[in-house]
Amino acid sequence: MDTTDIKPFPDHTQLPESDGTFVKNFQEHPQSILLTDSIFPHLQRLHPDGQFCIGQDCGIYWRMTEPPEKGAIAPDWFYVPGVPPTLKGEIRRSYVLWQEVIPPLIAIEFVSGNGTEERDKTPWQGKFWVYETVIRPAYYAIYEVKLAQVEVYQLIGHNYQLLTPNNQGHYFIDSLKVSLGIWQGFYQNLELPWLRWWDSQGNLLLTGEERAQRLAEKLRQLGVNPDEI
Template sequence: MSQLTRSQPEIKPFPDHTQLPESDGTFVKNFQEHPQSILLTDSIKTTLDKLHPDGQYAIGQDCGIYWRMTEPPERGAESPDWFYVPNVPPTIDGIRRSYVLWQELIPPLIVIEFVSGDGSEERDQTPLRRNQPEPQRPGKFWVYEQIIRPVFYAIYEVQKASVEVYILVAGHYQLLPANERDHYPISPLGVELGIWQGRYQNSELPWLRWWDEQGNLLLTGWEQVELERQRAERAELKLEQQRQRAEQLAELLRSQGINPDEL
């Protein structure tokens, strides 16, 4: 008498970053967000390169962090405007389409959201409610605090020229107080985060920027080049002033019958 064998269900592995969507079809909401991301990345690169001489870190700019499997997959991701993850490869097999928590396990150290509306989306603490016919999408604040769990979560509002920084303490976010410079220390990086009023990429705005722990603004590559150019111009001007004074002195000596070349 033959025995019937029951086939085992196929176990599908969790997808990786190459198998998940890298876009949900939305677009950047205003002209300021893209330059703001570049400004943050460009100005902190030297600091991160010193912290990671092996180059093992990743920066995401408006790209997905997948934290759960859903259908469609995009519903299981948040897309911070800017985030930094230490001790992970900057790319995987030459690319990085998204950041998949169940694949890499290391949470971001800091996540930054740029407010484009009234800020309610970035502060939404609605929890994930399971076992419902149509599961409600949890609030962004709740997902960061309870699931993705970056140590620092910053909410930047350009229209208010302000930034709120939260730090994860005992599993919950607490507002981080500003220091005497009205900056927020991000101590693992040795930097501070704050608002800088100035001109960048042809726009005068209150930009979100980094400073070092002594209060010195971290410069972009272009700003460093411009600073060196100004220093070179000042040095050249000083040399020219010295040359002119020497020539004036020589003329004075000649007018008195003294050859300055014989002194």
């Protein structure tokens, strides 16, 4: 068999990083930032070697198609443990499964319609089917800001099983040692039911700004003006 004409599978530098469509509304971008900002210190403690990456509306290539971008799915937020944040010194343009091998631990979709797209189990087309059958993140979450709710599925065997929330209405992600749930509050000029993380003791994981505000308040209680430090 002559292998001289066989082309190697493309890597992230050879695949499109966008399908050219608008995919974000005015809430989804700050929601992604909120998830990343608040969990990042926790992930740094979990990975002191820095071997992890976070994707925000980035493509995960799972099959070869024409055009290539039809073979990708773009979770609104996902986290992959045990992989370097860059590849050969380059920022990832996408996450290519046939090169990376390690699947995301969790993928999160933000519902912008009625949720049927995120729950679609149509073979080779539906998002739920692609996550459950091919990409196989250990956890798949569907967040609906309009309904102030989130569903979290865990991959058990070959299928996703819907988890039951705890007494606080949060879902514990065992591998991460954090919980995921709804927090009603004010963030980036919007009062909404945001999707947020809590630690294993039930404490809300704070953003950098929230941590700074808490520190400033403690200093004021000690009689120190934080603006003079």
